[in-house]
Amino acid sequence: xxxxxxxxxxxxxxxxxxxxxxxxxxxxxxxxxxxxxxxxxxxxxxxxxxxxxxxxxxxxxxxxxxxxxxxxxxxxxxxxxxxxxxxxxxxxxxxxxxxxxxxxxxxxxxxxxxxxxxxxxxxxxxxxxxxxxxxxxxxxxxxxxxxxxxxxxxxxxxxxxxxxxxxxxxxxxxxxxxxxxxxxxxxxxxxxxxxxxxxxxxxxxxxxxxxxxxxxxxxxxxxxxxxxxxxxxxxxxxxxxxxxxxxxxxxxxxxxxxxxxxxxxxxxxxxxxxxxxxxxxxxxxxxxxxxxxxxxxxxxxxxxxxxxxxxxxxxxxxxxxxxxxxxxxxxxxxxxxxxxxxxxxxxxxxxxxxxxxxxxxxxxxxxxxxxxxxxxxxxxxxxxxxxxxxxxxxxxxxxxxxxxxxxxxxxxxxxxxxxxxxxxxxxxxxxxxxxxxxxxxxxxxxxxxxxxxxxxxxxxxxxxxxxxxxxxxxxxxxxxxxxxxxxxxxxxxxxxxxxxxxxxxxxxxxxxxxxxxxxxxxxxxxxxx
Numbered sequence: 310x311x312x313x314x315x316x317x318x319x320x321x322x323x324x325x326x327x328x329x330x331x332x333x334x335x336x337x338x339x340x341x342x343x344x345x346x347x348x349x350x351x352x353x354x355x356x357x358x359x360x361x362x363x364x365x366x367x368x369x370x371x372x373x374x375x376x377x378x379x380x381x382x383x384x385x386x387x388x389x390x391x392x393x394x395x396x397x398x399x400x401x402x403x404x405x406x407x408x409x410x411x412x413x414x415x416x417x418x419x420x421x422x423x424x425x426x427x428x429x430x431x432x433x434x435x436x437x438x439x440x441x442x443x444x445x446x447x448x449x450x451x452x453x454x455x456x457x458x459x460x461x462x463x464x465x466x467x468x469x470x471x472x473x474x475x476x477x478x479x480x481x482x483x484x485x486x487x488x489x490x491x492x493x494x495x496x497x498x499x500x501x502x503x504x505x506x507x508x509x510x511x512x513x514x515x516x517x518x519x520x521x522x523x524x525x526x527x528x529x530x531x532x533x534x535x536x537x538x539x540x541x542x543x544x545x546x547x548x549x550x551x552x553x554x555x556x557x558x559x560x561x562x563x564x565x566x567x568x569x570x571x572x573x574x575x576x577x578x579x580x581x582x583x584x585x586x587x588x589x590x591x592x593x594x595x596x597x598x599x600x601x602x603x604x605x606x607x608x609x610x611x612x613x614x615x616x617x618x619x620x621x622x623x624x625x626x627x628x629x630x631x632x633x634x635x636x637x638x639x640x641x642x643x644x645x646x647x648x649x650x651x652x653x654x655x656x657x658x659x660x661x662x663x664x665x666x667x668x669x670x671x672x673x674x675x676x677x678x679x680x681x682x683x684x685x686x687x688x689x690x691x692x693x694x695x696x697x698x699x700x701x702x703x704x705x706x707x708x709x710x711x712x713x714x715x716x717x718x719x720x721x722x723x724x725x726x727x728x729x730x731x732x733x734x735x736x737x738x739x740x741x742x743x744x745x746x747x748x749x750x751x752x753x754x755x756x757x758x759x760x761x762x763x764x765x766x767x768x769x770x771x772x773x774x775x776x777x778x779x780x781x782x783x784x785x786x787x788x789x790x791x792x793x794x795x796x797x798x799x800x801x802x803x804x805x806x807x808x809x810x811x812x813x814x815x816x817x818x819x820x821x822x823x824x825x826x827x828x829x830x831x832x833x834x835x836x837x838x
Contacts, residue, residue: 447706651670
């Protein structure tokens with residue numbers, strides 16, 4: 310077996326890792342980063358998990374590990390975000406502290422690529438595996454969230470691993486495989502609670518197609534003894550529960566009148582259900598609200614995914630489905646089935662605050678897309694034409710990602726047009742990440758006073774070298790004004806309006822992709838009637 314595809318895949322992952330790390334010094338914290346650092350630091354430093362239980366500890370401990378090993382510790386602040394900001398600002402080395410936290414997401418990116426390689430190679434060969442890794446490592450949404458100290462990359466890696474191990478377990482229910490599958494499920498649930506929804510639906514979709522495609526001679530085989538099924542299931546369940554309990558440091562405490570293992574786990578589920586029921590402020594296609602839109606994820610996926618990947622995904626769905634049907638084997642179609650289940654699970658959600666909530670669909674779809682790309686490359690007829698087409702498609706994706714660097718988060722494809730901010734903002738374009746760039750602009754323009762309406766969790770007073778004051782809704786101030794795109798769309802301020810008058814005013818400059826800078830020599834007047 311040649312080692313060349315493996316070496317090339319490793320080089321692609323390493324190069325993508327370099328690109329991710331090179332963004333650390335460019336961006337200030339994304340909105341959620343200090344919260345995750347604070348909760349993870351409490352878990353590491355104080356051995357408890359009380360700040361906020363709506364997310365499990367695994368990813369948070371990972372992103373807090375770098376700052377913890379550098380000597381940073383919990384401060385004991387009462388508010389989660391304040392605590393995170395104090396940790397990140399400690400010693401006056403904000404950029405370094407934030408980079409150390411973001412390094413905690415990088416192993417999950419590598420794990421995601423590894424599972425994609427293993428899954429694709431097992432059923433489609435090493436050439437397809439190399440193509441799948443190449444596609445995965447050039448996806449802007451994946452590169453973006455691999456560069457933030459959040460839970461999304463951890464979920465992507467562990468959920469993909471759990472699904473892969475689950476498919477392997479259907480073929481091999483030995484003790485070792487059962488323990489591995491159960492532990493992988495436990496890691497996914499310990500990374501983010503949405504795994505508890507995504508995994509059962511993904512497994513159900515795979516099992517349904519497995520039953521549909523069952524070979525005709527399967528009915529002649531003897532049915533397995535009950536013990537042959539229950540024993541491996543018990544091993545898997547035990548490993549899963551043990552991993553989840555370990556993630557909560559084997560805590561025991563009360564939930565109502567009961568004393569249970571990992572009470573934070575059950576409290577987190579309760580709080581997440583309440584959050585889902587209440588929704589979350591978001592802007593989408595000209596509307597601002599908290600109720601969610603059923604078409605949010607399909608539309609956002611369509612405009613934030615490279616068009617070449619969309620084309621290859623469509624081809625991959627057809628080719629893997631056709632192969633599964635002709636061979637009566639569900640396994641080639643398993644990743645696509647799981648991805649479809651994830652999409653279906655997310656559509657009714659009221660939490661429409663980012664494509665990141667379905668980030669695990671990308672590695673699942675990359676398996677089939679890589680298979681399609683490899684088939685085109687190795688087409689037996691008109692090989693030169695097919696290879697040229699395959700090279701063109703992948704080159705298109707690679708070039709678009711390269712041109713996007715370092716702005717992977719606010720990247721949109723051509724379907725979004727020239728004003729993607731009219732489609733979606735918070736979490737997919739503006740996550741508060743351009744405050745360091747605004748600081749550079751303030752210095753370059755020698756701005757000594759600034760009115761600011763900022764969407765984010767950072768403390769602008771600690772990062773901007775100018776006298777600051779908040780810009781109130783409907784305040785037509787003179788002088789320098791900076792406003793986040795999310796604020797212009799009514800996100801983060803009540804009653805979701807008051808800044809829209811600035812949309813018609815050409816800014817002096819755009820800072821990154823998320824902040825508009827204005828200057829009014831006199832108090833501004835509202836344009837229009």
